[in-house]
Amino acid sequence: MKRAMLLLGVLLAFAAGAAAQVQLDVQEHVLANGMKILMIQKPGVPRVVCHVYYKVGSINERPGITGLAHLHEHMMFKGTEITGVTDVAKDAEIDRKIDAVMDKIYRERFWTPGGGDPAKIAAWQKEYDELAKAQKAYIIKDDLWTLYMKNGGTGLNASTGNETTGYYVTLPSNKVELQMLLEADRMANARYREFYSEKDVVMEERRLSENRPGYLFSEQVNAAFYAASPYHWDVIGWMDDLRKVTRADLAEFHNTYYVPNNAVAIYVGDFDPKAIVAMAEKYFGAVPRGKDIEPIRTYEPPQYSEKRIYGKGPAPTR
Incomplete structure (x- = not known):
């Protein structure tokens, strides 16, 4: 035990010395x-x-x-x-149209009970696809x-x-x-x-x-x-x-x-x-200064109970 502690002390001293040598x-x-x-x-x-x-x-x-x-x-x-x-104005115009179409899709798909009307969503999706295709003419990949x-x-x-x-x-x-x-x-x-x-x-x-x-x-x-x-x-x-x-x-x-x-x-x-x-x-x-960034509000509270997770899932064979 004493030998192990001595070895640990030597290693810690070496690590501290090495860290002290790293000066940027x-x-x-x-x-x-x-x-x-x-x-x-x-x-x-x-x-x-x-x-x-x-x-x-x-x-x-x-x-x-x-x-x-x-x-x-x-x-x-x-x-x-x-x-x-290649054309900022035309690109921005298409983006505005795309956002308007996607807003309709989002509202129908995510806000309407049952996922909305599939026919409406399909029609708007087609409109989006056409706009996205048109926008590619102005994009430099x-x-x-x-x-x-x-x-x-x-x-x-x-x-x-x-x-x-x-x-x-x-x-x-x-x-x-x-x-x-x-x-x-x-x-x-x-x-x-x-x-x-x-x-x-x-x-x-x-x-x-x-x-x-x-x-x-x-x-x-x-x-x-x-x-x-x-x-x-x-x-x-x-x-x-x-x-x-x-x-x-x-x-x-x-x-x-x-x-x-x-x-x-x-x-x-x-x-x-x-x-x-x-x-x-x-x-x-x-670049103009922005507003001061608010610190994270929510910190982790003390935990007073044990937590466990049990699960099953596929795993690769070795």
Whole structure:
């Protein structure tokens, strides 16, 4: 026992020493609108890893719009007024018509007892399909990724968690300004093109997850363990909420949380910090500050009883 304790002490001392040796020289600059810029210089290879994080995730949702943070992450790749589209006015006009048609479908399908009139829904669905087809003539697919790739960008990606959402790309050192231009544009002017078809993509992600017994078990454990707090649901959200969420819900979410005072940009690589700050002031600094973000209201109360989950499901053979 003494030997084990001695070994544990040595390991802890080693871990503490190793942690003490990891010292990052982080330079910080805060813009007037509240956005924080963090920089770590690594001279040598003329590349810069660029991250933009928003302090928003599934815990900022509520019942009825679960999964919205993750869906919003998908929609951030659908363009702005200067990317992803050839005719902004015509595209916006079609979006308004699509929303009007989908509002009819939603009301009939989800608000009417029994699921509404199938004939009405089918007619409106046909109208939606025609509008969506017409809109494709004005959409430039994967425009953001194309712009980055043409300028040496790699690793374009994004992720959504319980508490944060991040967007990443790695660029040559002399192309960081492009990242700031595009990310500031997405922050201020995101347009949610192909919203309803992208919802289908996310719902398919949910279905694929449901085919994994481990996922369903994990989801049920969280739902049982967290009784009140928004950790109660998974990041991808409940399927019924995904079916019913609207573009208006998405816009409200963006306007609340995708603001500079709720964002942090991180740059790691070979660059001049003064140049990074100057570009950040020019692009991110031009985005108006949003309203202060209200902290999460509901915290998990003390639990006074035991909880158990029993379940059966198909599992892969090994």
